[in-house]
Amino acid sequence: MPTSVDTAALSSSLNRRIGIHPWALALVFASLTLSLPLIVIAGSFLIPAQDIWQHLLHTVLPEYIVNSLILMLGVGVMTALLGIAPAWLVTMCRFPGSRLLEWALLLPLAVPAYIVAYTYTGILDASGPVQSWLRAITGWSYGEYWFPEIRSMGGAIAMLSFVLYPYVYLISRAAFIGQSICALEVARTLGCGPYKTFFRVALPLARPAIIVGLTLVLMETLADYGTVQYFGIAAFTTGIFRTWFGLGNSAAAAQLSALLMLFIIILIYIEYWSRKQQRYHHTSTRYDALSQEKLKGWSAAIAIIVCGLPVFLGFLIPVGFLIKWALLTYESVVDQQFYILMWNSIALAVCAALMATVLALFMAYGKRHYSNPITNSAVNISGMGYAIPGTVIAVGVMLPFAWLDQTIDHLFRTYFDISTGLLLSGTLIALMFAYMVRFLAVALKTVDAGLTKIKPAMDDAGRSLGMKMITLMRRVHMPMLRGSLLTAILLVFVDVLKELPATLILRPFNFNTLAIKAYEFANEERLADAACPALAIVLIGIIPVIYLSRSISISRPGHEYST
Amino acid sequence: MNTALELKNISVAFDQRKVINAISFVLNEGDIGCLLGPSGCGKTTLLRTIAGFEAPLEGEVWIRGVRVSDRKYLVPVEQRQIGMVFQDSALFPHMTVRENIAFGLQQMHGRQKEERITELVDLLEISEFLHKYPHRLSGGQQQRVALGRAIASRPRILLLDEPFASLDFELREQLAQEVRNVLKQDGITAVLVSHNQLEAFAMADIVGVINDGRLLQWDTAFNLYHRPVTAYVADFVGEGVFLSGKVISDKEVQTELGTITGTLSLGLEHGTSVKVLIRPDDIVHDDNSALTANVLDKAFRGAEFLYTLMLASGTKVLSLVPSHHNHPVNEPIGIRLEIDHLVVFPARIDHSCR
Numbered sequence: 028m029p030t031s032v033d034t035a036a037l038s039s040s041l042n043r044r045i046g047i048h049p050w051a052l053a054l055v056f057a058s059l060t061l062s063l064p065l066i067v068i069a070g071s072f073l074i075p076a077q078d079i080w081q082h083l084l085h086t087v088l089p090e091y092i093v094n095s096l097i098l099m100l101g102v103g104v105m106t107a108l109l110g111i112a113p114a115w116l117v118t119m120c121r122f123p124g125s126r127l128l129e130w131a132l133l134l135p136l137a138v139p140a141y142i143v144a145y146t147y148t149g150i151l152d153a154s155g156p157v158q159s160w161l162r163a164i165t166g167w168s169y170g171e172y173w174f175p176e177i178r179s180m181g182g183a184i185a186m187l188s189f190v191l192y193p194y195v196y197l198i199s200r201a202a203f204i205g206q207s208i209c210a211l212e213v214a215r216t217l218g219c220g221p222y223k224t225f226f227r228v229a230l231p232l233a234r235p236a237i238i239v240g241l242t243l244v245l246m247e248t249l250a251d252y253g254t255v256q257y258f259g260i261a262a263f264t265t266g267i268f269r270t271w272f273g274l275g276n277s278a279a280a281a282q283l284s285a286l287l288m289l290f291i292i293i294l295i296y297i298e299y300w301s302r303k304q305q306r307y308h309h310t311s312t313r314y315d316a317l318s319q320e321k322l323k324g325w326s327a328a329i330a331i332i333v334c335g336l337p338v339f340l341g342f343l344i345p346v347g348f349l350i351k352w353a354l355l356t357y358e359s360v361v362d363q364q365f366y367i368l369m370w371n372s373i374a375l376a377v378c379a380a381l382m383a384t385v386l387a388l389f390m391a392y393g394k395r396h397y398s399n400p401i402t403n404s405a406v407n408i409s410g411m412g413y414a415i416p417g418t419v420i421a422v423g424v425m426l427p428f429a430w431l432d433q434t435i436d437h438l439f440r441t442y443f444d445i446s447t448g449l450l451l452s453g454t455l456i457a458l459m460f461a462y463m464v465r466f467l468a469v470a471l472k473t474v475d476a477g478l479t480k481i482k483p484a485m486d487d488a489g490r491s492l493g494m495k496m497i498t499l500m501r502r503v504h505m506p507m508l509r510g511s512l513l514t515a516i517l518l519v520f521v522d523v524l525k526e527l528p529a530t531l532i533l534r535p536f537n538f539n540t541l542a543i544k545a546y547e548f549a550n551e552e553r554l555a556d557a558a559c560p561a562l563a564i565v566l567i568g569i570i571p572v573i574y575l576s577r578s579i580s581i582s583r584p585g586h587e588y589s590t
Numbered sequence: 591m592n593t594a595l596e597l598k599n600i601s602v603a604f605d606q607r608k609v610i611n612a613i614s615f616v617l618n619e620g621d622i623g624c625l626l627g628p629s630g631c632g633k634t635t636l637l638r639t640i641a642g643f644e645a646p647l648e649g650e651v652w653i654r655g656v657r658v659s660d661r662k663y664l665v666p667v668e669q670r671q672i673g674m675v676f677q678d679s680a681l682f683p684h685m686t687v688r689e690n691i692a693f694g695l696q697q698m699h700g701r702q703k704e705e706r707i708t709e710l711v712d713l714l715e716i717s718e719f720l721h722k723y724p725h726r727l728s729g730g731q732q733q734r735v736a737l738g739r740a741i742a743s744r745p746r747i748l749l750l751d752e753p754f755a756s757l758d759f760e761l762r763e764q765l766a767q768e769v770r771n772v773l774k775q776d777g778i779t780a781v782l783v784s785h786n787q788l789e790a791f792a793m794a795d796i797v798g799v800i801n802d803g804r805l806l807q808w809d810t811a812f813n814l815y816h817r818p819v820t821a822y823v824a825d826f827v828g829e830g831v832f833l834s835g836k837v838i839s840d841k842e843v844q845t846e847l848g849t850i851t852g853t854l855s856l857g858l859e860h861g862t863s864v865k866v867l868i869r870p871d872d873i874v875h876d877d878n879s880a881l882t883a884n885v886l887d888k889a890f891r892g893a894e895f896l897y898t899l900m901l902a903s904g905t906k907v908l909s910l911v912p913s914h915h916n917h918p919v920n921e922p923i924g925i926r927l928e929i930d931h932l933v934v935f936p937a938r939i940d941h942s943c944r
Contacts, residue, residue, distance in 0.1 A: 484680035490667040491641060491674035492694040506684045
């Protein structure tokens with residue numbers, strides 16, 4: 028028989044809905060609006076600007092490209108070193124603290140890279156505790172000894188790696204768990220020891236997953252602004268900033284953004300390709316609960332060090348110092364102004380989170396009920412912004428908004444003799460729009476996943492039991508979606524709170540947030556004062572990590588799923 | 591007896607392609623009907639049309655004397671007072687077993703509601719997991735709860751879409767029997783969709799064989815097996831082979847196994863080439879028979895062997911033989927025809943699934 032009944036029935040109900048429905052139309056419109064910044068940036072590539080390219084090529088571009096490549100290479104290697112070995116150890120072995128470390132290894136995700144950079148600079152620069160202690164015990168004075176310079180390419184690589192390795196850890200851990208124990212046991216019976224099994228079977232099997240993790244790390248590396256800016260490294264993001272605000276050349280900034288986007292698109296393609304490869308690396312459908320090997324003595328100690336070191340470097344040390352400095356400075360920093368700051372940040376993040384979740388709900392339902400190639404790709408395009416650096420999105424928002432403002436102003440002056448000035452640029456509307464472009468994907472993915480758990484048969488069951496669609500939504504959909512909606516709100520909330528470059532560019536004049544304040548303190552060399560806003564960001568950032576670690580503990584095969 | 595469900599000349603099309611073609615049947619109150627057919631034949635679409643999820647291109651659906659579907663008008667699913675059980679139970683995961691069952695009892699309140707729930711719990715024997723969530727139940731338990739939810743408000747008609755397909759093989763027939771008992775005790779009219787004939791026979795009073803969107807026969811299981819009206823039904827239901835033959839009189843067909851006597855359908859002229867349906871129980875093993883066939887293969891089925899035999903002409907037939915007659919492969923054994931129901935189709939016209 029050519030098709031099964033179910034697919035026939037399904038495709039029919041889809042085809043019947045292909046006719047243009049207002050919902051589908053609104054969905055396509057929303058997604059086009061949200062992709063406007065990306066279209067503007069991509070479009071700037073097509074605008075002939077020979078002289079701008081010539082200029083960029085002769086001056087800064089080679090440096091940006093070389094620096095970004097070195098940064099990517101360094102961070103890639105270091106996150107692989109920091110992330111893969113712990114993933115293997117916590118999956119396959121048991122040693123004192125392994126259960127704790129299994130989720131503690133995720134903690135650095137809570138710390139934005141720029142905050143780690145500020146903290147380590149405070150720790151390691153000439154007046155910091157390490158060098159002071161060194162001078163105290165040796166009797167040397169400043170300048171008489173060599174000490175590694177933290178504000179350097181090497182420093183930036185280390186900072187980014189300390190907080191980005193969890194991506195590699197998380198994904199390679201999932202890959203190791205997903206590997207059929209059979210493949211590993213076969214290797215053992217064929218005479219491979221544990222080390223040989225790891226290098227010859229487990230690691231090659233996990234390679235596509237590790238590449239996926241690395242591409243995510245590299246996208247974050249390219250998107251980073253705070254760290255490279257603070258360390259004075261001429262990379263793409265800092266270059267875009269300087270071209271726009273230093274040189275006032277918005278066209279060149281857009282061109283640079285487009286080039287950076289090209290880098291990102293290549294990474295997205297590699298990620299997509301690796302995810303496809305992953306399918307072929309499933310060795311068997313039989314999954315037994317992994318039997319973990321108990322480590323004792325020296326091997327246990329080495330395992331603890333290998334797994335504990337990243338947690339120390341990426342979380343305990345910076346957070347420890349942040350707490351210490353925050354205790355020292357909170358009296359002078361935490362004042363009326365600081366509460367306004369807190370309020371600004373939280374209100375902004377809550378608004379963005381609610382808006383993104385409502386928008387995601389609207390799009391996910393649109394996709395569910397009016398699914399066709401057009402609505403599907405509209406939804407997919409709306410989720411693309413997450414991979415694009417905040418700096419690029421900010422430029423992509425600024426250009427059309429500024430054009431719109433000028434056009435409106437011009438029209439009003441021509442016809443009504445009134446100047447409207449800036450209506451959109453430099454307002455919270457522009458900032459909110461940028462947040463939607465960047466973070467809608469987070470909400471969309473979560474809501475969509477929640478919605479797919481409500482099978483079409485459940486809708487049918489509800490209706491056959493006499494429920495109207497609206498009752499069904501209230502009594503079945505909402506209770507089942509509640510968790511996903513809260514998660515979506517939470518994730519977007521934290522992402523917005525941590526976001527730096529887009530906020531920096533698009534915020535209204537004198538509108539400050541925690542992230543901006545930390546950035547400003549740090550750039551005024553008031554690193555200890557930066558501790559309070561930084562610590563607030565980190566503490567709030569821990570929330571989604573706890574959520575992640577919970578889903579990690581139930582993701583083991585054989586572990587019963589509970590609602 | 592009253593008519594519970596009537597389909598009048600129903601056709602359903604997707605993209606101008608007819609997937610259901612002019613199907614009519616009547617189901618009496620309290621009866622259990624089954625739509626039986628291979629996957630892709632349209633049986634689930636037909637069920638969804640009865641439920642009101644799909645609209646017919648032509649024809650009418652009547653439930654208890656009320657027209658609920660025709661070309662122009664559809665009574666919404668939620669107003670039809672039907673119950674439906676799905677392939678994967680489709681229980682609401684955020685509600686306990688009790689809450690799931692109570693979900694279908696919106697109109698009932700207080701004592702009445704409690705009594706109905708208690709009644710169902712006893713009927714379905716689900717008291718021990720009444721307060722558990724669906725994911726804690728086995729597949730069979732989930733389906734029992736789904737049945738409870740569907741019949742709680744005493745629907746006018748119950749629709750079951752392959753309700754046992756996702757269950758273990760051993761569990762299916764047992765549950766099918768259980769479900770039949772529950773429905774009979776509660777006096778519920780039901781339509782079941784299945785591709786498994788044993789399941790259909792275990793549950794249904796009347797079975798419709800569907801192929802390629804057409805209802806080929808709407809009849810009792812006994813008649814489907816012994817008096818199939820098309821070669822497709824003969825082939826699809828039960829085991830058997832076709833033997834070539836020639837009509838030699840009004841009551842006789844000449845085959846290589848001898849002359850078979852029985853009632854022939856009218857219109858077959860003398861000398862017409864025909865094919866005769868031979869079921870495994872139509873060929874009886876008899877050591878004294880002069881007629882022999884070679885054992886080609888055999889399958890042990892406990893009480894019986896199912897022998898695949900090769901006749902002198904090379905035609906293969908099946909024979910069900912008590913299992914103490916254990917003959918090795920390649921040995922010729924004596925056989926005898928014992929046909930109660932002569933089933934004959936003209937040889938030229940190919941009635942099979944085309």
